[in-house]
Ligand SMILES: *[C@@H]1O[C@H](CO)[C@@H](O)[C@H](O)[C@H]1NC(C)=O
Ligand SMILES: *[C@@H]1O[C@H](CO)[C@@H](O)[C@H](O)[C@H]1NC(C)=O
């Protein structure tokens with residue numbers, strides 16, 4: 179076992195990115211379709227069905243399989259979870275989750291995480307990664323799977339998704355962006371889960387997300403535009419219904435919005451795969467434009483789903499045959515596009531795909547994605563004066579029976595929180611817990627550590643805290659997929675407060691220890707009001723969900739080897755009621771529905787529209803150094819002429835000079851927000867650019883934002899993406915959504 183705690187960890191981006199080999203060659207969609215046409219031309223209907231319906235569910239270790247067809251040398255495909263790394267197999271790295279990665283506001287790290295992950299899928303011979311997650315977007319902070327994606331801002335989520343697709347596919351692995359679309363809560367997502375008994379009342383239909391057109395296009399579908407631009411070869415349709423029709427069975431949503439290339443629709447060329455058991459009827463899904471039904475041929479869902487579809491004519495009638503051809507064509511085209519016809523490794527899930535280099539990437543994402551929310555009198559980084567360290571809370575310690583002891587879906591309740599539960603949960607080769615790493619590091623620093631992992635042993639906590647130079651308090655908040663309940667939370671979080679008595683733990687420390695550092699491992703926002711302003715709570719760190727390199731990364735931040743530069747990828751409100759959107763958890767009827775009445779006003783736009791002051795706004799994060807933005811250097815280039823520019827092309831750019839005014843090196847994630855003219859948008863600022871600059875003390879550098887035509891567009895029902903001419907778009911550049919440093923404006927002729 180590697181002693182990764184002491185691994186040398188100052189690897190910078192250049193050192194890391196230089197370790198990748200050349201990207202695997204990709205084909206264009208045109209070339210891929212031409213090759214796929216020839217292959218499909220040699221197949222009969224049964225063989226085509228074999229390509230479009232899963233086979234062998236539960237027989238191997240792959241989450242799903244597409245059948246092999248020997249006569250055309252098509253070897254079949256293995257599909258495997260999930261967004262934090264190759265699941266259900268050891269010898270794979272568990273990377274930081276999407277929420278931590280989003281907090282880096284760093285495109286290069288977003289890419290490197292998935293490139294390294296892609297290499298692991300490839301090494302094991304897995305063809306299709308069921309990643310990235312770009313929905314749930316995070317309409318409600320309580321939704322169970324928000325942490326798998328990149329936060330509730332569609333722009334940030336879109337960039338995170340696109341970089342992930344590039345990373346995976348540059349290793350020749352098919353990326354599956356999920357979940358299409360508006361999959362914004364866990365409870366009531368799937369009828370059979372209700373039968374198994376997690377939900378409150380019996381339901382006959384999955385929940386329906388009733389989304390107004392603009393919110394659907396500008397929020398929930400927006401990140402999918404980015405992943406399609408990045409070449410994504412597969413998209414997974416979701417469990418729940420959209421406006422009353424199952425996502426995987428909605429012609430409007432699949433054939434229309436996703437696949438059509440007209441009227442502002444997305445023009446997706448790869449294949450659409452159902453989430454597992456998401457199609458109520460394979461024939462309906464096929465007719466709507468879904469290409470692959472998963473998991474396919476098992477008894478439970480009404481015999482062989484493909485055969486069923488064939489027998490009721492949806493796939494074999496005259497129209498059906500065309501649909502089946504198209505579906506098979508898309509699957510094979512995706513395979514050609516990613517170059518899997520040449521030299522793709524054979525399937526072997528046990529093959530060792532880990533490297534020290536991948537662990538270093540995971541650490542770098544953690545250190546650059548950790549958000550410093552408070553740091554009074556430079557309590558952090560810890561100095562040589564700190565000799566006696568107290569560590570408190572079960573979240574600091576190991577998972578009691580080992581990191582993989584909570585089952586296949588990682589439904590853990592106890593021990594440190596490194597990843598959420600469900601199919602996105604990961605399988606650990608090892609998990610470096612905070613206490614282990616702190617003990618090792620403290621020894622090297624000549625300090626001693628005493629710990630109390632029992633959150634409720636207040637007597638012991640008081641005793642141990644009494645003589646400490648610093649008290650590190652670990653708290654957490656978990657969530658996961660709706661396939662399991664943990665501590666009564668059916669995927670979604672019942673509340674936004676710390677688990678395991680976290681607030682009481684801190685309240686026990688505050689009268690005794692005057693140098694408390696709170697570390698929160700959390701899936702998203704938690705309420706910090708009970709203690710955030712207490713003068714003895716000197717510093718607060720949010721590493722969110724750091725994966726296997728939790729402790730090894732944290733010690734680098736605590737002792738200042740690396741300066742934290744993460745920013746919140748969501749708004750941290752003062753209380754649950756500050757947030758716009760309540761989940762539905764006590765539906766009385768058979769067909770639950772959720773009206774997205776807030777439209778596009780989720781997260782920071784909701785807070786702004788309602789005049790609610792958050793505790794920490796979207797994009798907020800401190801550093802061990804300080805930065806100054808020079809407003810006089812703000813420059814906005816003359817925009818190109820609108821009709822000359824494609825929706826995805828750069829229309830104009832914005833620059834501003836930033837200086838490191840402190841005494842250590844640091845990175846600043848500068849952000850650009852645009853307020854549309856009132857003709858286009860009701861209210862609010864929209865994140866439309868970010869740039870992370872690395873600065874030595876005293877150094878000045880420009881942050882540069884390239885604004886695409888889509889970034890100034892809005893959805894106009896009936897005519898697609900539109901822009902406003904002859905009126906000011908307001909440009910704001912700043913350190914967060916509320917910390918505006920410079921303002922300007924731009925208009926289009
Ligand atoms: C979907 O439902 C929302 C909310 O009820 C409504 O505003 C919208 O027009 C509906 N869209 C369609 C296509 O029916
Ligand atoms: C990990 O990889 C090694 C080397 O390939 C192999 O011997 C071992 O069986 C693998 N372990 C697991 C649990 O897959």
Ligand SMILES: *[C@@H]1O[C@H](CO)[C@@H](O)[C@H](O)[C@H]1NC(C)=O
Pocket residue numbers: 664665666667672673674675676677678679
């Ligand atoms: C919030 O949920 C957690 C986990 O179920 C629980 O431990 C905690 O007591 C709850 N908090 C409140 C205030 O009910």
